[in-house]
Amino acid sequence: PAWGGPASIEFETLTDWTQRPEEGIRYYSGSATYTKRFTLHVEKDKSYWLQLNEVKDVGIASIDLNGKEVGTAWIKPFRVEITDAVADGENQLEIAVVNSWQNRLIGDRGKDPSERFTQTNIRIKDEWNLRPSGLLGPVEIKSD
Numbered sequence: 083p084a085w086g087g088p089a090s091i092e093f094e095t096l097t098d099w100t101q102r103p104e105e106g107i108r109y110y111s112g113s114a115t116y117t118k119r120f121t122l123h124v125e126k127d128k129s130y131w132l133q134l135n136e137v138k139d140v141g142i143a144s145i146d147l148n149g150k151e152v153g154t155a156w157i158k159p160f161r162v163e164i165t166d167a168v169a170d171g172e173n174q175l176e177i178a179v180v181n182s183w184q185n186r187l188i189g190d191r192g193k194d195p196s197e198r199f200t201q202t203n204i205r206i207k208d209e210w211n212l213r214p215s216g217l218l219g220p221v222e223i224k225s226d
Contacts, residue, residue: 109189134160136218
């Protein structure tokens, strides 16, 4: 796995990566994909929207539903229309989110150069803090 992150992990609830005990998640920088199967009864005359509500740190989420790219959300409330992709019954959702390099740089700060995941000329300042990261939600499906 790139940048020290795990190949795969299952979260019971949506969590800020920087609050996880695993170093590979706490200091992870890059892209991560969330997957979820869900069942929905779809009414034909309604429009459906997926609302993510909170995405950190960069705040960009790319969304696929049932194998179809439905959009990219980058401003609150991180909402995309899913009417053309949502199925009556079982659905498969994938949400890819990204964060900045700051957390990985902070994680590498105290390591021996041979153990670092990054190399940079940027001076990592002691006052830099981890930036909240990940899909924080709540994730909701809304209709109108």
